[in-house]
Amino acid sequence: MTLGAAPARHVLFTAWRGTDLARGSHQGCEVRDGALVLTEPAGTLAYDDPYAGRRRPARYEWSAWLSPEVPHAFGATSLLPSWNVDTPDGCWVVVEVRAADESPEGRRWSPWFTLARWADTDAEIHATSLPGQAGDTAKVDTDVVEALNGTAWAASQVRLTLVRPVGSTARPRVRLVGLMASAVPCGAPAEVSPGGRAWGVELPVPAYSQQLHRDAFRRWDRGGRSWCSPTTTSMLLAFHDRLPPAEEYAWVDERVPQPFVVQAARRVFDHAYGGAGNWAFNAAYAGRPGTCAFVTRLRSLTEAESFLAAGLPLGATVSFPEEGLTGAGYATDGHLLTIVGFTADGDVICNDPASHGIARTDEVRVVYDRAEFERVWLGSAGGVVYVVHPDDVPLPAPDDPTEPNW
Structure with missing residues (x-):
């Protein structure tokens, strides 16, 4: 009996670093000194941090960056964003992802899914994912958007909203945005990978328990x-x-x-x-x-x-x-x-x-x-x-x- 080929493991990682963030669409933000920063607020929003014990929502200014659309040469079933952002003096970011499948009429985009309201300290907000986001074709599992019911996505996109207190001059500073799209089988391959290029290599990484x-x-x-x-x-x-x-x-x-x-x-x-x-x-x-x-x-x-x-x-x-x-x-x-x-x-x-x-x-x-x-x-x-x-x-x-x- 001849065994079939192992199922393909498709993974595509797209990153926008530094000046790459000049690509895409911008509302009230631009690249300065190698990072995306808030320049002129595009609007205001209210946010009531459910983990802060505030009595009423706080008011914030925002700007937004929308990545270019990322086409996949395979039908993706999982999306996971990454970001490297400095959030000084009450600033924070909202990270969202959406995906599209192909139809005779063109790409059909999903709603935006929120993966994070995030800051690098808990002084202003408490970093959180957003549970309860699900539909017929996708759901959010904490940090990942997963396709449902046989859905496979032909493209994806990420959006970052940069937020600061109303009247502040502080600027969130975005140095990297990444988006992983993948379609991998549930199990591991039957055969172990051969390797060899790092055999005998051990890096002196400190040991923490x-x-x-x-x-x-x-x-x-x-x-x-x-x-x-x-x-x-x-x-x-x-x-x-x-x-x-x-x-x-x-x-x-x-x-x-x-x-x-x-x-x-x-x-x-x-x-x-x-x-x-x-x-x-x-x-x-x-x-x-x-x-x-x-x-x-x-x-x-x-x-x-x-x-x-x-x-x-x-x-x-x-x-x-x-x-x-x-x-x-x-x-x-x-x-x-x-x-x-x-x-x-x-x-x-x-x-x-x-x-x-x-x-x-x-x-x-x-x-x-x-x-x-x-x-x-x-x-x-x-x-x-x-x-x-x-x-x-x-x-x-x-x-x-x-x-x-x-």
Whole structure:
């Protein structure tokens, strides 16, 4: 019997960085000094932050940027935006996505779906996704727009609304907007990817354990036991020497270990979702000035090796049952860990913040079987990764330039 070819794993990542943001449509904003900024407000809005305890809505000015339409050479079934934005002095942003299918009359666009009301601090608003958005052809699952009922999208678009208090002269500063469109099968390929380009490479990524904060700071996703994502994000930032300055987390008691992880958990917390695992919020937090961060999907560990060979560790999303990943010591419906290298035989070296359930950093490093890891990574969230890199560290060339996924 001849086995058929493995189902295609389609992923397209489109990014507008710096002067690229001069493309698209602009209402009251323009590119200045390599970033999109609010210049003249296009209107006003009222927003009542449901997590702030205000008695009446606050008034804000807004401007908006609409990306060019992004065509897909495949029928996309999932959309996920990324953004790197500075929001000083009461500023914030709204991130929206829409998609279109083809009809004899042309493209039929969906309504706009709101993925985030976001700021880089919680001084003005509490960052949140927007639950309850669903229709016949699509739904929002926290940080992702998913197609329903056999819908496949031929194009997509993202819109950013830049917001500041009425009368303010502060300016949100947009350095990157990204949009991932994908159509990947539910399972992992039957055959493990060959790889080889990063075998024997291990990057010196600091080891952080989420267990060090277990049962502490429970207002943010029940404390450290659920902080795999901000702990992973902190490891990626630390490797690039891009952790926040100490004054940003001076509010954390000085006796608390790795206080910057607590800071990360607070900043990436999605108040509607009630957790610190919103993929886009973690990338937005990591995209600090001088750093670019985004979420995409990779098609294989061979693609992941391109990043490690270029000196870039990755955050990766996995899920598996008990004994589904030898050496992990736990089961999970969704977990983030850091890929830091590959053994000489191609197995995956990780900094796993779960640290075998033990609150010690020397339990963080672990080697996972290549085939098992690829299965629980591609077969769960479809190969989702966090990519974090300083502006002066180039990304590797995509394996498929006709359908670049980074």
